[in-house]
Amino acid sequence: MxxxxxxxxxxxxxxxxxxxxxxxxxxxxxxxxxxxxxxxxxxxxxxxxxxxxxxxxxxxxxxxxxxxxxxxxxxxxxxxxxxxxxxxxxxxxxxxxxxxxxxxxxxxxxxxxxxxxxxxxxxxxxxxxxxxxxxxxxxxxxxxGIIPIALATLVLRNHMLQENLRSAVMANCELEKIRLLKEDPLHTKSNVVTIYSDTRETLDLALSELLYVEASDNYSTVYWKNGQGIEKKMLRINLKNMESQLDNYFAIRCHRSFIVNINAIDHVTGNANGYKLGIKDTNFSVPVSRAKGKEVIEKIGQLRNVFELN
Incomplete structure (x- = not known):
């Protein structure tokens, strides 16, 4: 014992x-x-x-x-x-x-x-x-000072929670508008990109099918959707190099370990610690770093504007 x-x-x-x-x-x-x-x-x-x-x-x-x-x-x-x-x-x-x-x-x-x-x-x-x-x-x-400090701390944390929840609700409204716009055949265009790894291995990928990229050290795993389901492939390439090769308006680095396709976001959740992006047709949520939170929310709104103009 x-x-x-x-x-x-x-x-x-x-x-x-x-x-x-x-x-x-x-x-x-x-x-x-x-x-x-x-x-x-x-x-x-x-x-x-x-x-x-x-x-x-x-x-x-x-x-x-x-x-x-x-x-x-x-x-x-x-x-x-x-x-x-x-x-x-x-x-x-x-x-x-x-x-x-x-x-x-x-x-x-x-x-x-x-x-x-x-x-x-x-x-x-x-x-x-x-x-x-x-x-x-x-x-x-x-x-x-214990009581006023405790009260101030509660006020600050509640303020952050309310701000994140409000932004998440707005982002989900924008995503719903995007879904309605994408029913129009004019908004089904897709571009194909070739990703080159450090080992000269390549991956041809339609950007419209890209879900997200997850990195670990010098390796990146690409997740995309095809007719049968979700596919993934690991390449020897760091996320910074991956980001430069994708170089697309809709592919955004939302975390030090993740790139997400804005088109692949199903919903946004927010709490006191920030945001998470629910990925379509998966049970996975991509985390958003605090520094990238505002940029991601703004990108979702801008994406809706792009669909409306096309």
């Missing part, structure tokens, strides 16, 4: 660790991508903090207002102003849960030290040494 437990624990710990790493790398919104809305977040958190301290803690009202003002200034500077100075660091398309946690901890630490300095400058509790004042302030910052 002990031997079994000793074998189980490392495996269980590995799963927990892998799940934690995956969670930390999962997408998360950089607040609300709008300066006006992002100003309301620190304002709301600061007001909540002021009301909470006035109601539940016997503090000097002037001290509470000072703490609330400092909190707003620190949060506003970090959330709204700092990304303008370091845009690459705060790239919203690459923002993750892990970055959000680290950034939140940084704001708490900065808020604590600035609040302690402000209380010392305005001569609150002169009898307390500055070092002791810092420890007391940090205790208050972390305990009082």
């Amino acid at each position: 002990k031997a079994f437990i000793s074998q189980l624990n490392p495996r269980f710990s590995f799963r927990i660790g892998a799940h934690l790493v995956e969670t930390l790398k999962s997408p998360f919104p950089y607040y609300l991508n709008d300066d006006r809305k992002n100003t309301l977040i620190p304002l709301g958190m600061s007001l909540f903090l002021v009301v909470f301290m006035l109601v539940f803690q016997p503090y000097n009202p002037y001290k509470v207002l000072l703490i609330g003002t400092v909190t707003f200034m620190v949060l506003f500077a970090n959330i709204v102003l700092l990304p303008k100075v370091f845009p690459a660091v705060f790239d919203a398309s690459n923002w993750t849960v892990g970055k959000y946690i680290v950034f939140t901890i940084w704001q708490l630490l900065l808020d604590g030290i600035v609040t302690a300095i402000a209380l010392d400058v305005f001569n609150f509790h002169p009898e307390v040494a500055f070092v002791d004042k810092i420890f007391k302030v940090y205790f208050g910052v972390f305990t009082n």
